[in-house]
Amino acid sequence: MTLLVLAAGLFFGSPFAALLGSFATEGGFAVLAQPGVLAVVATSLVTALGATLLAAVIGTVLGYHFTFRRRCGGRGLKAFFSLPLVLPPSAAGYMLLLAFGRYGLVGGPLYQGFGLQIMFTGAALVLAQFFVVTPLMMQAAASAFHQVPENLVKAARSLGADDFTIFIRILLPLSRPVLVAGVITAFARAIGEFGATMMVAGRLKTIPIMIYVKAMGGDSGVADGLSLLLVLLSFVVLLLVNILGER
Amino acid sequence: MSLELENVGLTIGGQTILKNISFKLEPGELLVVLGNSGAGKSKLLEVVAGLVTEPVGRVEYGGRSLEGLGPQERSVGLVFQDYALFPHLTAAENILFGLKCRRAPRAEQVKWLKAVTAELKIDHLLERYPTELSGGQQQRVALARCMVLRPEILLLDEPLSALDAATRERLALLIKRIQDKFGVTMLYVTHDHTEARLMADRILVLEGGEMVQLGTPEMIFDRPRNRFVAHFTATRNILPGRITERRESAGRVQVEFAGIRVEAASFPDRDELVWVCMRPEFFHLGMSRETGGEENLIPGCRVRRLLPQTGAVMQVEFEAGPEQERLLACTFGPIAADLGPGDRVDLKIAATHVHCLPRRAEDIYCR
Numbered sequence: 001m002t003l004l005v006l007a008a009g010l011f012f013g014s015p016f017a018a019l020l021g022s023f024a025t026e027g028g029f030a031v032l033a034q035p036g037v038l039a040v041v042a043t044s045l046v047t048a049l050g051a052t053l054l055a056a057v058i059g060t061v062l063g064y065h066f067t068f069r070r071r072c073g074g075r076g077l078k079a080f081f082s083l084p085l086v087l088p089p090s091a092a093g094y095m096l097l098l099a100f101g102r103y104g105l106v107g108g109p110l111y112q113g114f115g116l117q118i119m120f121t122g123a124a125l126v127l128a129q130f131f132v133v134t135p136l137m138m139q140a141a142a143s144a145f146h147q148v149p150e151n152l153v154k155a156a157r158s159l160g161a162d163d164f165t166i167f168i169r170i171l172l173p174l175s176r177p178v179l180v181a182g183v184i185t186a187f188a189r190a191i192g193e194f195g196a197t198m199m200v201a202g203r204l205k206t207i208p209i210m211i212y213v214k215a216m217g218g219d220s221g222v223a224d225g226l227s228l229l230l231v232l233l234s235f236v237v238l239l240l241v242n243i244l245g246e247r
Numbered sequence: 248m249s250l251e252l253e254n255v256g257l258t259i260g261g262q263t264i265l266k267n268i269s270f271k272l273e274p275g276e277l278l279v280v281l282g283n284s285g286a287g288k289s290k291l292l293e294v295v296a297g298l299v300t301e302p303v304g305r306v307e308y309g310g311r312s313l314e315g316l317g318p319q320e321r322s323v324g325l326v327f328q329d330y331a332l333f334p335h336l337t338a339a340e341n342i343l344f345g346l347k348c349r350r351a352p353r354a355e356q357v358k359w360l361k362a363v364t365a366e367l368k369i370d371h372l373l374e375r376y377p378t379e380l381s382g383g384q385q386q387r388v389a390l391a392r393c394m395v396l397r398p399e400i401l402l403l404d405e406p407l408s409a410l411d412a413a414t415r416e417r418l419a420l421l422i423k424r425i426q427d428k429f430g431v432t433m434l435y436v437t438h439d440h441t442e443a444r445l446m447a448d449r450i451l452v453l454e455g456g457e458m459v460q461l462g463t464p465e466m467i468f469d470r471p472r473n474r475f476v477a478h479f480t481a482t483r484n485i486l487p488g489r490i491t492e493r494r495e496s497a498g499r500v501q502v503e504f505a506g507i508r509v510e511a512a513s514f515p516d517r518d519e520l521v522w523v524c525m526r527p528e529f530f531h532l533g534m535s536r537e538t539g540g541e542e543n544l545i546p547g548c549r550v551r552r553l554l555p556q557t558g559a560v561m562q563v564e565f566e567a568g569p570e571q572e573r574l575l576a577c578t579f580g581p582i583a584a585d586l587g588p589g590d591r592v593d594l595k596i597a598a599t600h601v602h603c604l605p606r607r608a609e610d611i612y613c614r
Binding site for chain 1: 298334
């Protein structure tokens with residue numbers, strides 16, 4: 001047993017050790033000051049924030065729906081909304097291309113009617129990240145609402161509260177720690193999203209795309225810096241989620 | 248205005264929770280719904296409160312059907328067994344929740360908050376959160392939260408079950424005071440027969456979602472309709488017997504059980520085989536054989552064991568009659584202090600306190 005744990009530790013630790021080693025020899029975070037790198041970081045932050053904001057709202061509403069309105073759609077609909085969790089990200093990106101591309105199901109009419117192009121713009125990045133992280137938020141919200149004692153909802157209803165009041169004044173405040181943990185996790189997932197984003201990004205770059213491009217191009221300094229940035233961000237996120245989970 | 252239920256039923260997920268519940272509750276009356284866990288007591292309250300959808304039958308208040316009306320459209324307050332106070336709100340915010348939902352003017356909110364919290368003596372607790380309150384204080388806040396809405400019907404779901412004895416007593420008195428002072432009609436759920444007797448104007452006994460008996464506490468406790476009610480209301484002596492002689496003109500029958508003959512004033516019209524029900528507290532213990540008028544005498548009962556004392560009352564198990572049938576009797580005072588296993592005592596019980604229930608083939612005798 002101990003040997004297995006040690007072996008697993010070595011396996012999972014080796015990429016981090018390798019990254020730290022490479023990062024130290026390639027000049028540290030200074031390489032991030034190279035032209036264009038900061039813009040990529042900014043693009044990633046802005047699009048991830050936008051996607052997280054959208055996912056927080058829509059995911060919370062979906063979580064509420066599947067907790068309290070189970071009859072409308074039931075398990076099938078919930079499984080459908082959870083699909084992006086298990087879909088290969090590249091397939092998700094391809095489907096988004098088909099739907100929102102210039103000749104797509106939704107994108108076609110938008111382009112022909114209003115001249116609006118979604119794909120290969122910042123909006124496409126937001127859309128791809130939103131598509132992938134919304135189920136995460138939905139599940140966090142559903143789990144949070146499940147934890148609110150049923151009698152509190154009944155008590156509120158017996159006192160004359162309508163669904164909206166119960167949602168705003170009872171469910172949201174009582175679910176806040178889990179919901180905030182869900183938002184943080186969604187943000188971390190959004191900023192690290194690669195496959196779907198890659199398919200719809202065009203010439204735009206996010207941090208994961210930049211890491212891929214630089215690593216393939218042999219510029220390991222930038223790839224190291226950006227990777228470590230994401231590792232640190234993920235670590236902080238997990239720490240925060242754990243702290244919130246203990247409340 | 249009166250609350251009337253007619254053939255109310257409820258089925259959830261194919262399971263029958265309530266079936267054919269009918270009763271009429273007069274204004275200001277307190278009806279206790281008595282039953283064991285899973286009898287459907289709490290669901291009955293939720294039906295009246297409008298919290299469950301699609302019950303069958305009719306629920307009327309003041310002759311007006313409540314069908315399709317949400318909780319906010321019914322003048323009903325519900326106090327939950329676990330209080331269901333909102334943990335993120337202070338006592339004052341909890342109490343004002345309903346008024347805010349109804350968008351009551353600020354002045355009205357303050358007026359009713361002051362009036363009700365002063366009445367319930369919780370005006371010094373308003374800034375505290377539920378976790379900072381004792382069980383009794385939480386229960387008062389839960390009551391206040393309903394009372395500020397001035398409901399005409401108050402539904403109480405086992406309101407005293409989680410409290411210590413002293414707090415239970417104080418809150419029971421408080422609930423009776425609220426009933427008297429505000430004239431609120433109350434539906435009060437409990438599984439505790441002592442509490443039911445203390446609180447009720449009338450009692451409704453539920454078993455497996457069905458009404459078993461509805462009546463005054465005296466009717467329920469002294470004239471239980473069947474063995475379930477007798478057992479549930481702590482009639483500890485339920486013995487198989489046979490009516491040996493009917494004296495209908497005197498309103499009496501002679502009934503024999505375990506070789507003992509007693510007179511009973513309550514009996515079925517036709518059945519010969521009966522359950523003889525005698526409540527322990529109706530026995531008198533005496534060393535002499537003098538009987539007072541109507542009393543049955545069961546002589547020379549041997550003390551088998553003394554049960555743990557509850558307050559000043561002691562329960563004693565006797566072996567009575569030629570078959571040494573076990574009888575349980577309550578006693579207190581000097582006689583109780585002198586009793587010990589093996590002692591011989593005469594037991595007396597009035598014919599009016601011997602109640603016979605029909606004993607049918609499907610009944611299984613178990614002690």
